[in-house]
Amino acid sequence: MEWDWAFVIQILPTLLQGVKITILATLLGSIVAAVVGLVIAIVRRSKNRLVSMPMGFVAEFIRGTPLLVQLYFIFYVLPDLGLTLSPLVAGVIGLGLHYGTYTAEVYRAGIENVARGQWEAAKACNLTPFQTWTRIILPQALPPMIPALANYFIAMFKETPLLSAITVLELMNQARSIANYNYRYIEPITLVGAFFLVISLISVIGLRWLERRYGRIG
């Protein structure tokens, strides 16, 4: 089968529709992952083992099982339990939960990176635990985490094609629809690969910049 440029030009606008969804899913997923990871990290630090241990297990479980199956689970099982999410929302939650277990590790390392004296100084200043977290610890812990977090967001971006399995019409799904409709796979799939490659290479450059700017943990 030959590469057909006319066909490429014909399908490009449709593929760009998918690009929009892919980027949207990545952005929303990153936000969810950033928040979920923080929650996991803070709960796992709790001295109350009745709280920290189950959270540890849940996080390990999510990390140890495939995102694809989790997406199916969220999309098809949750409605039986009374929660019907739109495909995109289900996908974003799946991405966010899954990558939240990774960002939690980044937060953990970042928090441990803050000198112990800072906790003690905060106590000597009589700050409450909440004030200590929001005013003292996180403002110091977050900047060095940024590159590591960005790294996972890039990884997440590369997994968004999985959302096609729960009918989200992102780039990969658009490409497959085009392929199915025209019986031509070579152009759509290759274009998707090229798109991911280009974005990834650009983001690697961005990541280096972040690492220079904010340093690196771990």
Place this chain on the structure above:
Amino acid sequence: EDTLDKLKEQGFARIAIANEPPFTAVNPDGTVSGAGPDVARAVFAKLGVKDVVASISEYGAMIPGLQAGRHDAVTAGLFMKPERCNAVAYSEPILCDAEAFLVKKGNPKGFKSYADIAKDASATIGAPGGGTEERLSLEAGVPRDRVIVVPDGQSGLKMLQDGRIDVYSLPVLSINDLAKKANDPNIEVVAPVVGAPVYCDGAAFRKNDTALRDAFDKVLAEMKTSGEFAKIIEPYGFSAQAAMSTTREKLCAAK
């Protein structure tokens, strides 16, 4: 090299199926049944190919898979349409069916045809990816983003029940089978869809495997006259008469 000889030698033919009863089905023990594979198995046996090995595939992936040499034939209710006839070599018709809708009880939006769905700007329709129903929806003017590609029948049923789609469309017999299994008083079947023709599938072969196709046709024709054909497909609800009253030539020429 002759494909039939090769199949005889290796003792089996690789067929693509879809797991969409009653066209194709996978039993709990993993064996394959359904009208399509049963016919294929019988024809291949008479051709001297002892067995068929099935792999489940999306509709959209079947023709590329065939072209890529992953399958020797597609026997999955892949209805004959002119574009497909260009891409593969079909046998004479085997399984015929009209299209149907699965909708919520009472058909609240009153859908009777694909055009009705196109007209309702909020309606979404589920269909198998790369299947006839997806194409019919798009051709009737339903925009791409309202045609939800559903991986399999059970997912389609579930998405309808969960309110994620308004209509799920498959051939009549498939929808009936699905509705019967679901046993859900809140859904109902609309059949046949107005304006959608009755389609027939055939076994699809690689474009250059016409020799194999012709051999297949010859046996198939014998089975049709002997009544053996009807005995295989009618228990599944298909009409042998429908398949015998039309031809590949007609179906491939239809516009």
Place this chain on the structure above:
Amino acid sequence: MGQWGGYLQLILDGALVTIKLTLMGSALALVMAFLAGLGRLSHFAALRWLATTYIEFFRGTSIFVQLFWAYFVLPLLGLSLTPLQAGVLALGLNVGAYGAEVVRGAVKSIGKEQYEACIALNFNRWQSLRHIILPQAVVLMLPTFGNNAIELLKASSVVSLISLADMTFQAQVVRAQTGSTLVPFLTILILYFAMASVISFAIRGLERYMTRGLDGVRT
């Protein structure tokens, strides 16, 4: 309830495919990780360039896209693969690209003084690598390799989308047959987690085994 037995059997058949994919994919990934990781450290610019291209390409494009490409596009270019071969190829090459960076990092982290001792003892480059550098570097690679193997196990579920009857695929089949969604998916989630636990357990054991006698030398 008798039929659940049959369905469970189906899922276990799938588990076998998943295990096979993971083992074969990991083996390929391991080979690629060392080839490309050492390639990037090579004296020869051409080798370095080749390794870098491989690494950036496979890390840059999504595993999902790679799988589809291997399955649908490669045959059109004249290389036809079974779903299993396509799965092993895509998984192995993808994870191998990540592993290459692990190999490179571990080798580079071995102190310069070990290389100098090798020169002083007149080892050639290959002997230094084979007997001195790699044995120490492998210990450092193990934990990350373990994580990579788990990532590979998880990524293997994607092959269900190219019709390879792995565990996720069989769960879909069972779901289509029974109409029950919760049971098959919960079952395979637990099975995946069990497999991942086995991997990390095995790696920890291996790490303990390989670091015996080295206490206090490496962190």
Place this chain on the structure above:
Amino acid sequence: MAPANAAPTIEINGISKSFGSFKVLDELSFKVAPREKLALIGPSGSGKTTILRILMTLEGIDSGDILIEGDNLYRMPANGGLRPANEQHLHKMRTKIGMVFQLFNLFPHKSVIDNVTLAPMLTKGVRQAEAERHAMELLEMVGLADKAKAMPAQLSGGQKQRVAIARALALSPKIMLFDEVTSALDPELVEEVLNVLWRLCAETDMTMLLVTHEMGFAHDFADRILFFDRGRIVEEGKPEEIFRHPKQERTQTFLKKIIAAGHRV
């Protein structure tokens, strides 16, 4: 100088503290009078830091009681009896105590003035303008008014420590704890910090506990000296008594060693 017979500001009654199986403090008791300046000296590992950390509630105790102005630090009244203090109780008690650390522990992401204003604004609800006015007074006192906008990373060690002192003072504690506040400083920077302590001593009526290896300073500064060894008080008394006529052999050897190491007394 504090009247020795006033009700004590701090009363420590038989406290013990172990880390694992290692007993750091062993049934320790002593009192500190209002406005008293108390210096804690003793060999490394004798538990001096631990006492300050316990008073600052950075470390709990295993047994015994601590009273701050008559209120129990680690226990709170609850229907008739006493029960372990909760966070509210500790929060209330901590308002009376400030601490300056050996390694300053400034907040590196906040400017000098923000370091000083943060605690009053957050814990006492002081308004920003008022907090900054007070902070500038304090920075003036420690001689760093011109550095208000600087970030901690731009300061020398001595300057950092003076900011840390201003920060602790901003909460106007009754009791100030100083843990070897000069020992992380380059020798030429020690003086500037000690000068600030002198001013504090002269101008405020806080009760002060000071752990130090600067024997000369302890001598001039303290009303009373406690000499520790292995979690117990070996000797206590006025600076002259301790430094010129130590009674215990342990104290004598310690002071000899310190002098040999070049510390002035």
Place this chain on the structure above:
Amino acid sequence: MAPANAAPTIEINGISKSFGSFKVLDELSFKVAPREKLALIGPSGSGKTTILRILMTLEGIDSGDILIEGDNLYRMPANGGLRPANEQHLHKMRTKIGMVFQLFNLFPHKSVIDNVTLAPMLTKGVRQAEAERHAMELLEMVGLADKAKAMPAQLSGGQKQRVAIARALALSPKIMLFDEVTSALDPELVEEVLNVLWRLCAETDMTMLLVTHEMGFAHDFADRILFFDRGRIVEEGKPEEIFRHPKQERTQTFLKKIIAAGHRV
């Protein structure tokens, strides 16, 4: 003691070496006679280590020539002329030279005996049984026969260094380079390593180059001493001359400092 007029084992002719813009060795020349024990002394940064590293081919040179038993180390004959040495040539030349490092550089994943047998087996194709027999002899000599099965992490610094010496000897080099082989050791472990060097000196006829800050040992051990400063030889001579009657002012100051720091001469 080496006859001073024999053909030299090492001949260094005007070598220079820079790191970036910093010139470490500047047109340096000297010779080492067969079996001579030569000590290199001098202040930190004077280039002593660099000379040994250049001889071991761990570092290249910018200009000049080095002859080992008459063969050019960094150049090889090629159709009439000389061209830069390739890996084969260096490999051949390195068979004559062994080196012991300040930080031992043992292979931490190999047992003591494996550390010693590895090089002979890999570079000379000696068979395992034979390599182990020889290794045990060497370990015997350095007093560590009973540690053959131990891992390096289980050894003290002095034991590690003795294993490192045995490892270098296992290749039977003609020339041995020792770079401050005792300076990373606790004082009480220095003696055991120096004793091994004494035995080597007495029992073998290797040419030895020794960089050290142990002036007493250099005095007793060396046939000749080179005093370096800033990449040049400032003074050379018999130990008595250098230590008792240094001619150059630079040497005098250096020796004074060393003595003040408590090193015996």
